[in-house]
Amino acid sequence: MTGTLFLQTLVDGLILGGIFSLSAVGFSLIFGVLGVVNLSHGIFVLLGAYLGLALKEAWGIDPLMAIPLVFGALFVLGGLVQITLVSGAVRRGSLMSSLLITFGVSLMLRDLIILVFGPDVQSLSSSWLFDTFRIGGVIVDGARASGLIASLLSLGLLSYVLYRSKVGRAMRATAQQDFAAGLCGIDVKKIYAMTFGVSAGFAGVSGIIVGLINPFTPFDDTHWTLNAFVTVVLGGVGSPVGALLGGLMLGGISTFSSQYVGSLYPNVFIFGALLLMLIVRPNGLLGNAYKGSV
Amino acid sequence: MRGFHKPISSRQWGLSALLLVGAVALPFVASPFELRLAQQILLFGGLAVAWNLLGGFTTYWSFGHAAFFGLGAFAAGLLGQQLGPEVPVALRLVLGLLFAMAVTLAAAVAVALPVLRLRGIYFAIAMLAFAQILGEVSKTFDVFQGAIGFTLPILKVPGLAKVQLFYFLFLVFLMVCIGLFVVMRRSRLGVGLTCIGQDEDTAAMLGVPTERYKLTAFVISAVLTAVGGVLYSYSLGFMTADTVFRIDISLNLILYSMVGGIGTVAGPIIGAAIMILLTQVVLGDLLDLHMLVTGAVLVAMVTLAPKGLIGLVRDMRRRREETTVEEGAAS
Amino acid sequence: MNKQISRRTALGLLGATMTSATALRAMPARAATDGVIRFGGSLGMSGRYAETGLNIRHGYETAIKYINEEKGGVQIAGKTYSLELGIVDDASDPARATTLIQRQVDEGVDFFLGSYGSNVVLPCAGITEAAGKVTVQVGGSADQIFTQGYENIFGFFPRASRAWVTSIEFFKSIEPKPKTVSVMATNSAFSKLNAQAAAAGCKEIGLEVLDVLELPEQVTDSSSALATLRARTPDILITTTVDQNSLVIARQMIATETNVPLLYQFLGPQLPAYRESLGAKADGVVMQLPWDESLEFTDPTFGDTQSYIDYYNATNDRPFSYHTVGASSCITTYIEAMKAAGSVDPLAVRDALDAIDIVTAFGPVNFTEDGDGDPILMGAKIGQVQGGEIKVVYPENLRTAETLYPTPTWAEKG
Structure with missing residues (x-):
């Protein structure tokens, strides 16, 4: 029994972690490449979920099938936000103003969501989700497992883009040294906008998965922004692998502490781990000291 | 260099005195609603000044000052409950303040030692995490009563309405914050901190005791914030964890400083006044869309006046007077 | 460093802010005209529990619209009054809530419709109570709201315990x-x-x-x-x-x-x-x-529960919830208390609320001595x-x- 419980907790933690990873990877990328802590990240996640809802209600598109559309829409929105609002703050090199701007953006977008969809609890459902199944005594929740698989696929895709494509290489170069990247002929401004777009896109995709698993309201954005914070600090900035590691740790800490210490305590443990990690190894497990660490 | 401050001129003393007289007279002419607005401006302006004791000189921008705000409120509230109703309210408040200061002092030193080794955004995140932990803990363990909340006794002073009384308490709080800020800025500590803000490693190399200076500023800032928390909870009369451990309190302190001008005395207060008047008077009647407008104003302000309003006015004035003060670029 | 200028600038700015604050005061407050009964109060319209806030708001608005438009106002002691609603968003923040409530108190609102969440309701109750105003609310049910000795606050729900x-x-x-x-x-x-x-x-x-x-x-x-x-x-x-x-x-x-x-x-x-x-x-x-469509009650304003539902559905897009009905019945309860008191004086209305024993679309309304809903009747x-x-x-x-x-x-x- 105890063995099964341990396994169950581990599986739950890994599944939860996979979803945390996907929801945080965009945050991580922006942090790494632009050195901006994007406080509107949680809103991008929610926008994905709401867009999925709208597509389903308007044309009956299954949320899982709507992923490419949502990615595209948020890519454009993210890029626009960067070009019109954030770029001014980044040019001045002030972390603080970028924080305040993204905070302001999140206020505006949240109000727009409320205006369009109302403050009510909403949820998504898809006919493409797996059924719940059992392996030995361990129950695997179909919705969450589908979410995990979608997360891993998306993260894999992002890794491929980052490490195998020209744009990806330019992004990584900009992350390391934007000035030098500029000298090498990389259009840094374009890369910044691309990064924001890609990040918002992935946030939106994770929003669909989050919406399939849990009901959502327009006020959940803080929760997802905070989760992204923790994930990124635990795993390390700027890489999908870091986000994956951080997310899995976050999921594990969450389920193990609530199973073996008390269901009330996961938040205490999560932020405790965050604090501890910052003190012991501020650059995260993978330890890429990108611009954000200066 | 920032440390070379001119002595405060008689004209400045005069103006300050005039302002103070105005502030003291206000409760006897203003309506309770205006006094409540003023209370908030004094309190949150004071807190923003306290935040600037560290964040204004250096790039150690705390994202979690709500931690100390809440810690103070809880320490004083719980002590007050232990003392029981036979102890007069005023005494409970004073003892609560002392206890809150002591607890916060200890907590701030304990958390500062590891956290102040972090820089930039990592310090900010660590403080955010610290505030989240305190908020969760206060709700999780029933001894702290954070989830259910507790009542604070009503402080009465003959001849003063509650709203006037707390106006004066918040006014004193603000004066203390301003006083400490001004004194600190003109002291070795302030000069040292400014150096740290410009280049911490060089400052350390040149013999500035960076660790000690940062710790001192951090702890003073934390203790002041706790005092604000105690006064705030008493002014409300009832509090839960959600009253004080609010991310928006932490963010607002930065926001106010940023809007007015980080690292100045008046900036955070002006920022608080503008934002509070905007959100609660100008947009106070809107049931929806007020967040949208607030967000837009925020974005516009940061884009148009990145150094805050004071920085903006300074720049405009400088351009007009064609004075070239090379080192005047306020950081 | 040009300190001289900056300080003067700063003081100037501060002065400007204070002047504008005083100027705001000079603006005409929404004056109470004779024949208008004004209801004030706050709701958490932005924040995690905004859904409840919106439901409650629809309930208030529906009752007031019905009374003004369909019934031509209310008759109290031979005078006809129309009703006016001034709800603000407290964002579940006590500092904001108390300030906005104070403004309504200053402007002469006598009757309040409460928010929810004890950390907002209680500080606001302190203000309205001290000013001799009344609150009837359909949100907060924490025990502390009713055990602090406040005499002017009433809640539809029985206290949590x-x-x-x-x-x-x-x-x-x-x-x-x-x-x-x-x-x-x-x-x-x-x-x-x-x-x-x-x-x-x-x-x-x-x-x-x-x-x-x-x-x-x-x-x-x-x-x-x-x-x-x-x-x-x-x-x-x-x-x-x-x-x-x-x-x-x-x-x-x-x-x-x-x-x-x-x-x-x-x-x-x-x-x-x-x-x-x-x-x-x-x-x-x-x-x-707390309420269900299948429970048929008579209602002094709408006639009965079914006519309430019909009117609500005809005038609103949003589906109703028990909060909506409760909020409408808050208004009805106020009106009935005013009629019973034969006055729109808040303290007289308070006494009438203490003694009220009516049936509304929401069900029977009868408060305990502490002001919360009777656990049997309103349970x-x-x-x-x-x-x-x-x-x-x-x-x-x-x-x-x-x-x-x-x-x-x-x-x-x-």
């Missing part, structure tokens, strides 16, 4: 007799207080309380609590969580095949969104029902989702269906 009277009686009535119960709560005031009351009540009637499982305030994952439930399954699982969390828990119970013979969710299943989200799986879930009924609809299953004299117990497993429910 008394909100379980009907539910406990209901558990007693179930056949075959359940033996064990577990309670699931989050660490918010509302949830904790109700969980304590539920557990205490269950113990009193001899039900064994297996576990009291507490979760963080925003639930995203309850897998570990559910694992405990599967290992030690109670006959009844009570959740005292708010709407969104209840839905999270229910959905995860389905996904992890965590079955209990009876799932009782204090809040959540009342909402159409909950039942839509769960579909057929929602069948068998039991809830507290909740028990509902159960059956065939996608909510049926009243307790008390027996109001029931529209028999209690289904034990309920089928999730897998058996389509």
Whole structure:
């Protein structure tokens, strides 16, 4: 029994972690490449979920099938936000103003969501989700497992883009040294906008998965922004692998502490781990000291 | 260099005195609603000044000052409950303040030692995490009563309405914050901190005791914030964890400083006044869309006046007077 | 460093701010004209519980619109008054709430419609009470609201510790007799207080309380609590969580095949969104029902519950909830109290509210001495989702269906 419980907790933690990873990877990328802590990240996640809802209600598109559309829409929105609002703050090199701007953006977008969809609890459902199944005594929740698989696929895709494509290489170069990247002929401004777009896109995709698993309201954005914070600090900035590691740790800490210490305590443990990690190894497990660490 | 401050001129003393007289007279002419607005401006302006004791000189921008705000409120509230109703309210408040200061002092030193080794955004995140932990803990363990909340006794002073009384308490709080800020800025500590803000490693190399200076500023800032928390909870009369451990309190302190001008005395207060008047008077009647407008104003302000309003006015004035003060670029 | 200039600038700015603050005061306040009764108050319209806020707001607006447009106002002591509503958004922030309420007090609003959340309601009550104003609200039910000695605040819901009277009686009535119960709560005031009351009540009637499982305030994952439930399954699982969390828990119970013979969710299943989200799986879930469409009441304003529903649906797009009906009945209760007092003086109305004993579209209205709803008269009924609809299953004299117990497993429910 105890063995099964341990396994169950581990599986739950890994599944939860996979979803945390996907929801945080965009945050991580922006942090790494632009050195901006994007406080509107949680809103991008929610926008994905709401867009999925709208597509389903308007044309009956299954949320899982709507992923490419949502990615595209948020890519454009993210890029626009960067070009019109954030770029001014980044040019001045002030972390603080970028924080305040993204905070302001999140206020505006949240109000727009409320205006369009109302403050009510909403949820998504898809006919493409797996059924719940059992392996030995361990129950695997179909919705969450589908979410995990979608997360891993998306993260894999992002890794491929980052490490195998020209744009990806330019992004990584900009992350390391934007000035030098500029000298090498990389259009840094374009890369910044691309990064924001890609990040918002992935946030939106994770929003669909989050919406399939849990009901959502327009006020959940803080929760997802905070989760992204923790994930990124635990795993390390700027890489999908870091986000994956951080997310899995976050999921594990969450389920193990609530199973073996008390269901009330996961938040205490999560932020405790965050604090501890910052003190012991501020650059995260993978330890890429990108611009954000200066 | 920032440390070379001119002595405060008689004209400045005069103006300050005039302002103070105005502030003291206000409760006897203003309506309770205006006094409540003023209370908030004094309190949150004071807190923003306290935040600037560290964040204004250096790039150690705390994202979690709500931690100390809440810690103070809880320490004083719980002590007050232990003392029981036979102890007069005023005494409970004073003892609560002392206890809150002591607890916060200890907590701030304990958390500062590891956290102040972090820089930039990592310090900010660590403080955010610290505030989240305190908020969760206060709700999780029933001894702290954070989830259910507790009542604070009503402080009465003959001849003063509650709203006037707390106006004066918040006014004193603000004066203390301003006083400490001004004194600190003109002291070795302030000069040292400014150096740290410009280049911490060089400052350390040149013999500035960076660790000690940062710790001192951090702890003073934390203790002041706790005092604000105690006064705030008493002014409300009832509090839960959600009253004080609010991310928006932490963010607002930065926001106010940023809007007015980080690292100045008046900036955070002006920022608080503008934002509070905007959100609660100008947009106070809107049931929806007020967040949208607030967000837009925020974005516009940061884009148009990145150094805050004071920085903006300074720049405009400088351009007009064609004075070239090379080192005047306020950081 | 040009300190001289900066300080002058700063002082100038400060001066400007203060002048503008005084100028604001000179602006004409929305003056109280004779023949208008103004209702004030705040709601959390932005923040986690905005859904409830919006439901309550629709209720206030509907009642006031009906009285003004359909009935041409109200007659009190031979004078005709129209009604005016001035609700503000407190964003669940006590500092903002107290300031905005103070403004309404200063402007001469005498009658308040309260917010919810004890950390907002209580500081505001302190202000309205001191100014001799009255509050009737349909949100807050924390015990502290009614035990602080405030005389002018009334609430439709019985205080949390008394909100379980009907539910406990209901558990007693179930056949075959359940033996064990577990309670699931989050660490918010509302949830904790109700969980304590539920557990205490269950113990009193001899039900064994297996576990009291507490979760963080925003639930995203309850897998570990559910694992405990599967290992030690109670006959009844009570959740005292708010709407969104209840839905999270229910959905995860389905996904992890965590079955209990009876799932009782204090809040959540009342909402159409909950039942839509769960579909057929929602069948068998039991809830507290402060109000239900099937309960026909007379109403001094609208005539009866059905005419209220008809009018509401004709004038609103948003589906109604029990909060909506309760909010409309707040207005009705105020009007009836004013009529009984023959006055619009707040303290006279307060005394009339103390003694009020009427029936509205929401049900009987009768306050205890402390101001909360009478636990028997205004206490909740028990509902159960059956065939996608909510049926009243307790008390027996109001029931529209028999209690289904034990309920089928999730897998058996389509």
